[in-house]
Amino acid sequence: MRALARVNLSAIERNVARLAREAPGCAVCAVVKAEGYGHGMVAAGRAALAGGATWLAVATAEEARELRAGVGDNVRILVLGAVSDAELVVALDADADVSVWSVERAQALADGGRGARVHVKLDSGLGRLGTRDTAEATAVVDAVAAAENLELVAAWTHFATADERGDQFFGEQLARFKAWAEPLRAAHPGLLLHAANSAALLRDPASHFDLVRPGVAIYGLDPFGDDPAQRDLEPALELVSYVAAVKPADVGESAGYGRRFVAQRPTTIATVPIGYGDGWRRALTNRGEALLHGTKVPLVGTVSMDNVTFDVGAVAGLEAHVGDAVVLVGAQGAEQITAEDVARSIDTINYEITTALTARVAREYHRDGQAPGS
Structure with missing residues (x-):
């Protein structure tokens, strides 16, 4: 065969188990977008579940559809990225959780008449998706919670510099998210909070909250770009x-x-x-x-x-x-x-x-x- 990628599923399982030990008491949401970072989305997802993950995350509605077909019905799948109206139908047909960050989008989702599980995203500093305005983010939470056909599942954010050890901005983002999200959990018992990617998971337990979202590390790749062996990770x-x-x-x-x-x-x-x-x-x-x-x-x-x-x-x-x-x-x-x-x-x-x-x-x-x- 001219070019072959051999993928060790047992290595993925062990990496997930190792990361779960790093965040005791937290649910693990394994990120398998972009064909499992090149390893194969469905195969990597199944291995991650065998290693102890209880959630899987993707970037797109179409990925959610394919993943659902491959892993079955008893797994929570979260679509992290933006979805158009047409893509939203695909995501909901796949019984995936979706991300929302505007009142208008939350209202449109409610008006659509279908049930949906919703994660509200705060842009704490990455500057991409999500609202920077904590008041608006809280209004989105309230709108979702008030809609009879929507289930408010989580509040979340994503770090910009977690893989740059020693930088100050990581701490600023973490503080901004905590100041917004922790009062929400008091107002909405059972609300999940999640923020940690692979680097944050390994860097700071304060970022773990209720659920962690390791991606690159489950494949045995070092989120800090150095040496996987230094993190007890096995390249898969x-x-x-x-x-x-x-x-x-x-x-x-x-x-x-x-x-x-x-x-x-x-x-x-x-x-x-x-x-x-x-x-x-x-x-x-x-x-x-x-x-x-x-x-x-x-x-x-x-x-x-x-x-x-x-x-x-x-x-x-x-x-x-x-x-x-x-x-x-x-x-x-x-x-x-x-x-x-x-x-x-x-x-x-x-x-x-x-x-x-x-x-x-x-x-x-x-x-x-x-x-x-x-």
């Missing part, structure tokens, strides 16, 4: 391919579009069939690396849509043969390349590395090397 995804061609390159010969690699010495070039059409970023041109026979080899030349090339001759004594396994994310022998390593090489975040993997990359699921269900 391994990205592999193979050597499709091997050829010598003499001095002055090049590899790839634009001749962005020209051999300065006699060397050997291995071509691997993965490229930006698979989500392997073009920004990795002359920057990336892969594991071949347990040794790191540099990516050279331009990443194209379907292929990349590696300078095998850069490593003394290393040989490549057609069919040899190549690991782009994961471990081989004693060496490892993490999504965080790849992200740092192109100044992005680990989220983007896995989420960028396209449908052309096959997903293969296992449980610690064994077929699921075996």
Whole structure:
């Protein structure tokens, strides 16, 4: 297979269980939007539930529809993002909870005549969805609570800088949310409060409230962009391919579009069939690396849509043969390349590395090397 993402469902389960221990007494809402950050939404959702999550969260109504079909009826699903009128129908048909932040939207939802479970969002500082006005947010809560066909479930917010340890704004957001939300809970017994993403969950217990929403960490990715092992997290995804061609390159010969690699010495070039059409970023041109026979080899030349090339001759004594396994994310022998390593090489975040993997990359699921269900 030209490019394969192997996903360890047992690692997702253990990561969720580990995060649940970090927030005792809190419900865990595992975020599985964007195809489970590239790992597969339904498979990741099922693994998260097996690990102790009781809620799942997505960004869109269509994701909620697909997830509901995959995980069954006895799971709470929350749509975090904005939904149009047409999308709202899809979300409610999927029996998903929805997010609201304006009185007008709450009233329209009530006037629609359908029952809905509602989470009211305060923009405490992220500056995207939600209202910044606490008085308006409270009015939305009151409107939802007063509507006979709506169920007021939760008040929530989202942090802008939880993954930037030591910054002051995280604390400001947390204080702003608490000052608004805690009196609401007194006025509406049973109201859930939730705010913590993966970074906040690991950073500050004061952010946990009643429910936590880990996303990136359930896949074994470090929310702080460092090393998952430092957080006792297990990367769940391994990205592999193979050597499709091997050829010598003499001095002055090049590899790839634009001749962005020209051999300065006699060397050997291995071509691997993965490229930006698979989500392997073009920004990795002359920057990336892969594991071949347990040794790191540099990516050279331009990443194209379907292929990349590696300078095998850069490593003394290393040989490549057609069919040899190549690991782009994961471990081989004693060496490892993490999504965080790849992200740092192109100044992005680990989220983007896995989420960028396209449908052309096959997903293969296992449980610690064994077929699921075996």
